[in-house]
Amino acid sequence: MSGETDLTRLLAALEPELRPGRFVFTTVRRPPEGLDPVALVREDEGVTVVIAQHEADRLSLPYDYVAAMVSLRVHSALDAVGLTAAVAGTLADAGISCNVMSGSFHDHLFVPVDEGPQVVSLLGDLARAHGGR
Secondary structure, three states, X not given: OOOEOOHHHHHHOOOEEEEEEEEEEEEEXXXXXXXXXXXXXXXXXXXXXXXXHXXXXXXXXXXXXXXXXXXXXXXXXXXXXXXXXXXHHHHHHOXXXXXXEEOOOOEEEEEEHHHHHHHHHHHHHHHHHOOOO
């Protein structure tokens, strides 16, 4: 099932959702048995995993950054052009850092944990500016 590629329609239908929890990025040589990551990226330096902060604490895994997770509920196509730039630009204008990860259906933003509600508000404004509700 392919997603939306039209940027105006994507922006109008963002539907940002603040996911419950606090998330951290940590790097391991090999993910521990039973680890339930939100995301996993293999890099030359190790395996970066995004996991719930309480899980990292339980496993004594180091981290520096605690994030809120905001999911864009619009079904964006993986080959859509401009969505990441528009979202990142909106947040950059507000001075908010953002790490974006894309799944097959949605984009997920990891932002400073205390900024989650503001990100949802800013992206809701962006959607309304493009005809969304």
